[in-house]
Amino acid sequence: MKKIIAMLLIAALLLSVSACGAKEEPAVSVDLNALYESYGAYMPDMFQPDADTMMNFLGIDTADCAQAVVYVCADGMRTDEVWLIEAKDQAALEKLQKLAETRIQAKADETVSYAPDQYAVVEKAQLLTNGLYLALLVSPEVDSLKAGFEAAFQ
């Protein structure tokens, strides 16, 4: 009896794990430029770093990306920043996740002492993934941006 229960439990676990895995695989291919354009209403004056600046300033190597849509706020008093990236593979995704975490930490360091309102924005920053897609969202409208990212995969 114990053996049957144990086997049933393992079967249930395997099913749930495979279901989780299925959920992480995006069913659709997302056009990240179109997604960013849908954020237009929430974005202040932003600039799009070129490949060199992405590498030097953020550490993002475009060779790791199938798509990379990165925008940084042009106004120094605001900390808004959006990364929408499709990684080339799992290893690239993990690398990009680490870069995004470093970036959030850097932005927190930069704002904590002299821009408490912006620090509050950084504290609510979202780092999201879906399959090989990654989003770093730093914005006072982060909830709306997050909803947009999630909706893109439905």
Next chain:
Amino acid sequence: MKRFLSCLLALVLTFSLCSCAAPTTPAETPDPAQTETAPTEADGVPLQSETPAETAAPREGSLFLNVSSINLSLVGDSEDIYLGMIPREDVTFESDDTSVVTFENGILTATGVGTTTVRAVYLDRQVECTAGCLAETQEELDALDPEILSAPKRLPPVVDLETECTYFDNSAIVGDSITYFMFQWESKNNYLGDILFLARGGVSLNGFVKRFKNIYYRGSEIWLEKAIEQSGVDRVYIMLGQNDLSSKARTIVMDNWVILLDRIRELNPDIQIYLQSCIPEYASDHSLDQKNDRIETYNETLREFARENDCHFIDLAYYIRDQYDRMPQIYSQGNYHMNEAGCLIWMQILRFYAQYELEGGDLS
């Protein structure tokens, strides 16, 4: 007899040829370029009985003034605005209205309230700027509209930022949040070409020297000198000190400069280092005036330090001042950062001095 006659004929022919050739020798042929473009009395340039151009070959190089516009505060104030490249003694300095300012030997002196145009002229080259004076006395100055008093005292020479710039392609600019703000505005238009920004909010000389706040480069936090080394740039523009002056004595700040430059040069022995003066801060109620005095004193020390330590010096603060030596209000974002207008002026200053250096100017 025939032989005598033919000798005589040959002699006459030789003489006649010589006298024909004489008027066409280059020495006596006027240089069309000079005669067409040199200033004349009708152009408002007083003719001298013996100009240097008549006694020596024309000098190479452009004429530079360090401003496109300047408003001296009070009658009697004076300022040297001539940057070269032609020696002053060879240049004619003119003022359109000497009852407002005189312009002699490159030095402006305010003589009355108003605005006029001054210029430096050498042969066919000339450069001009707007020069004025705001008040006869301090009381009159203080009574002026606050908008006038908080406007920029000086504007840099005009540079068309839209024209492509490659001068900074192998350069880095290092600084704290003030530079970081400029990075954000510059990146919109790339007015400094492919310059590399090594900027981070809150960094200081002390932080770099003690290693507790470094630079993010290519996704990692690394020491400043390492980032410079890895980037492979051959010029670095640095503005630091603003975050040190509030809590550190000037002598400590300068000691930290020595350490930082030694470290940079140890890893980057051939690098050209440009120190930029710190900019004043803005407060409408003058509550930052004392800090601004400290910044000014620090900048003078930094200028001397640059000279003694084989660095170039760009006096950014010279242009970022109103009539009370604060940051002009129109450049201000918060108390100590510059907005887009201020950052555009900064880029213009860097572009102007790049041009100045390209034409042989010396910033050391």
